[in-house]
Amino acid sequence: MASPVLVTGAAGFVGSHLLELLALDNIDIVAWQRPGTEPLVRGEAVHWVTVEMHDRSSVAAAIQDARPSAVYHLAGVPHVGDSWAHTRETFAGNTLASHHLFESIRLAGLQPRVLITSSAMVYTPADRAITETDRVCPNSPYGTSKLAQEMVARRAWEDDGIPGLIARSFNHTGPRQSDAFVAPSLARQVALIEAGRLAPVLAVGNLEPKRDLMDVRDTVRAYRAMMQSARPGVPYNVCSGKALAIRTLVDTFLARARVPIAIERDPARFRPNDTPLVLGDRSRLTADTGWVPEVPLERTVDDLLAHWRKAISIG
Numbered sequence: 001m002a003s004p005v006l007v008t009g010a011a012g013f014v015g016s017h018l019l020e021l022l023a024l025d026n027i028d029i030v031a032w033q034r035p036g037t038e039p040l041v042r043g044e045a046v047h048w049v050t051v052e053m054h055d056r057s058s059v060a061a062a063i064q065d066a067r068p069s070a071v072y073h074l075a076g077v078p079h080v081g082d083s084w085a086h087t088r089e090t091f092a093g094n095t096l097a098s099h100h101l102f103e104s105i106r107l108a109g110l111q112p113r114v115l116i117t118s119s120a121m122v123y124t125p126a127d128r129a130i131t132e133t134d135r136v137c138p139n140s141p142y143g144t145s146k147l148a149q150e151m152v153a154r155r156a157w158e159d160d161g162i163p164g165l166i167a168r169s170f171n172h173t174g175p176r177q178s179d180a181f182v183a184p185s186l187a188r189q190v191a192l193i194e195a196g197r198l199a200p201v202l203a204v205g206n207l208e209p210k211r212d213l214m215d216v217r218d219t220v221r222a223y224r225a226m227m228q229s230a231r232p233g234v235p236y237n238v239c240s241g242k243a244l245a246i247r248t249l250v251d252t253f254l255a256r257a258r259v260p261i262a263i264e265r266d267p268a269r270f271r272p273n274d275t276p277l278v279l280g281d282r283s284r285l286t287a288d289t290g291w292v293p294e295v296p297l298e299r300t301v302d303d304l305l306a307h308w309r310k311a312i313s314i315g
Contacts, residue, residue, distance in 0.1 A: 004028035006068035009075030013177045016040035018220040030066045040176050053097035063104040070227055071114040079180055083142035094145040102156040115165040115227055116153045119146040120278055129281040132235045154233050163232035170239035170280045174216035174300055175307035186253045187304035191312045194258045201262045205269030207247040212279045214240040215295035225289035239280030240293045252301050
């Protein structure tokens with residue numbers, strides 16, 4: 001039997017979309033989930049395993065059992081804003097868990113391609129599109145934890161010959177994402193207002209920042225493309241290459257709302273440190289893998305609204 005592909009953090013938002021994509025390849029998949037979590041999608045050909053990645057021995061045992069041919073390491077703590085109040089948890093989820101993963105692979109004598117999902121938050125803020133050669137200097141605990149995660153992957157490649165693939169992911173969104181993030185928060189509020197369960201006022205944070213935002217289904221396609229042909233130890237921006245103002249995103253939701261909705265600034269939704277522009281250059285990724293984004297913003301917004309309208313009608 002061929003060795004399976006392993007997906008960590010498979011129960012989460014991005015993991016659910018990656019599982020749906022990999023299912024099209026007709027491959028054996030081992031999916032890890034944290035204790036106490038339930039998968040957003042299960043998949044027919046997926047073997048689920050509960051693993052606490054903070055526990056070195058649990059990770060080592062699970063790697064020895066699976067002996068994967070490739071690893072998509074999606075497990076981690078995803079929220080930039082929350083990292084200020086939960087710094088210890090952020091570093092444990094993003095850095096320590098990655099260390100346990102690579103250490104376990106080394107001890108098992110394996111050399112699978114391992115894709116880690118780093119972040120655009122490792123970069124020094126810039127007023128133009130950022131390339132992979134630009135300076136890194138994170139301005140949040142989250143970004144710092146992601147840079148440390150990259151260092152773990154680089155060391156595994158340079159010292160142990162484990163091909164660590166580094167995806168510096170920019171903002172991505174889509175159905176099933178937590179409403180702690182801006183786009184699903186907007187979609188949920190619109191759906192509640194349409195259902196008459198919320199006053200017709202959209203609570204928003206800072207509308208001025210511009211973000212490189214793309215659909216999660218494009219993001220997971222990029223990950224699969226990287227697994228096939230990206231160079232180990234080399235960072236790749238996973239991004240659309242287009243800057244979208246948060247104000248434009250809000251306007252796109254309002255244009256699709258079924259009732260008139262006003263806007264109100266909510267100070268609680270402002271971050272301690274909000275970078276004015278986060279925009280990436282995807283040239284390296286496209287050159288090395290052939291990947292390009294395909295899903296337009298309008299489809300992403302429509303699908304987010306459909307997801308939350310359904311969730312609220314059921315709830």
